[in-house]
Amino acid sequence: MQTGGLIWITGYSGAGKTTVAQIVSQVLREEGLPVLLLDGDDLRSILGEKFGHELDERKRLAYVYSRLCKRVSDNGITVVIATVAMFESVRVENRLSNELYVEAYLDVPLDIRAERDPKGIYRAQAKQNISPTPVGFEEPENPDLILKNYGDTTPERAADDIVRHFRQKVLERQRQHIPVPAVYQDRARYWDAYYQKRGAPTPPSSFAIFCAENFFSNDCHLLEFGCGNGRDAFYFSKKFQVTAVDQSAVAININRQRAKDEQILNIDFLDGDFAGDVAGLPKVVDAVYGRFVMHAMSVDDEGKVLGHANKILRSGGKLYLEFRTDKDSLMQQGTAVGENERVTDHYRRFINVDEFCKRLEDNGFTIDYRIERNGLAKHGDDDPIVARVIARK
Numbered sequence: 001m002q003t004g005g006l007i008w009i010t011g012y013s014g015a016g017k018t019t020v021a022q023i024v025s026q027v028l029r030e031e032g033l034p035v036l037l038l039d040g041d042d043l044r045s046i047l048g049e050k051f052g053h054e055l056d057e058r059k060r061l062a063y064v065y066s067r068l069c070k071r072v073s074d075n076g077i078t079v080v081i082a083t084v085a086m087f088e089s090v091r092v093e094n095r096l097s098n099e100l101y102v103e104a105y106l107d108v109p110l111d112i113r114a115e116r117d118p119k120g121i122y123r124a125q126a127k128q129n130i131s132p133t134p135v136g137f138e139e140p141e142n143p144d145l146i147l148k149n150y151g152d153t154t155p156e157r158a159a160d161d162i163v164r165h166f167r168q169k170v171l172e173r174q175r176q177h178i179p180v181p182a183v184y185q186d187r188a189r190y191w192d193a194y195y196q197k198r199g200a201p202t203p204p205s206s207f208a209i210f211c212a213e214n215f216f217s218n219d220c221h222l223l224e225f226g227c228g229n230g231r232d233a234f235y236f237s238k239k240f241q242v243t244a245v246d247q248s249a250v251a252i253n254i255n256r257q258r259a260k261d262e263q264i265l266n267i268d269f270l271d272g273d274f275a276g277d278v279a280g281l282p283k284v285v286d287a288v289y290g291r292f293v294m295h296a297m298s299v300d301d302e303g304k305v306l307g308h309a310n311k312i313l314r315s316g317g318k319l320y321l322e323f324r325t326d327k328d329s330l331m332q333q334g335t336a337v338g339e340n341e342r343v344t345d346h347y348r349r350f351i352n353v354d355e356f357c358k359r360l361e362d363n364g365f366t367i368d369y370r371i372e373r374n375g376l377a378k379h380g381d382d383d384p385i386v387a388r389v390i391a392r393k
Contacts, residue, residue: 004073005100007080013121014113015106016149017082023159025080033078040083062090070097086137102166105143112150190346195229195251204235207291207322223285225274226293230255237267243282247273275301284314294323295348306363313393321389325372326350328385353387365391
């Protein structure tokens, strides 16, 4: 974050603002953010009795809180403030002046607030026959979050909701302001350069061997999408009919030349993106295979790929996939361009396995096999956490 943010936690006295704010601050600090925790009561004591308790004085003080928070956040610090400050004009100013702003309203019924009554306010008001809701206070009209901070909603759960919403605001800001590297905007160009260097491994992957030895029949016609340098496609061609697709024209041309030089006749390399239109695809295949491809495409392209796989597979045919998951440590590196999307040397989308299997089922597949752990795709010092999923049409 190049600038700080403001998390404005509001609600009536006894709503639990201070407790929730303390938890939010601690979580953000543990995530490495510089955080300043402010409390309305502490600020009032610091400022002395310059501001009274009449409505106009309360509003003036609320504006002071707002502008103080803005000044601090402009210096790269995220401010978490717990304050009543029940004035919509102040909250509007917060939203207009802070790009990273989260407004959370702790909506707790009067009887519960009065039962808590940490400052004795409600007891004192009852003795003096004063209304517990000050005249002129305005509940938030457009908060980011309305949290019922009582009953099943613990302060920890309320704080978790606030932190999650703040993280999402951070990601949205990054998508708007951080220039996405060219390798994300034009992935085909990146992979063309990569395969031109011929730096990819050539032995078959452990996933290819696993699938061939345990699942494919001798008369299998296999389609591999995202075949890259053909390491798995050439391995499969020793026993099976293979159609291999990749969006890198450089990789496809290199593979075609190798197939020609080695007189391999049962493999057909096609230039194209399986998420789009690829000329020359067979009408029906027995298996669709993709290794380390799903995490290299957007979720929209994923949906297109699953649709195309379902269309081309025979009834009972299977989809074989291996990909990085959101438990992989690499997700913590690079530039965030989405909730689970990162760009390092190239774009990756780290996939939640449960959510992905649900999307498979929505696309007409039944899950036959799934596993998620490290040790499946080791390459040198890299031992990512990956998933292997086999789904039947």
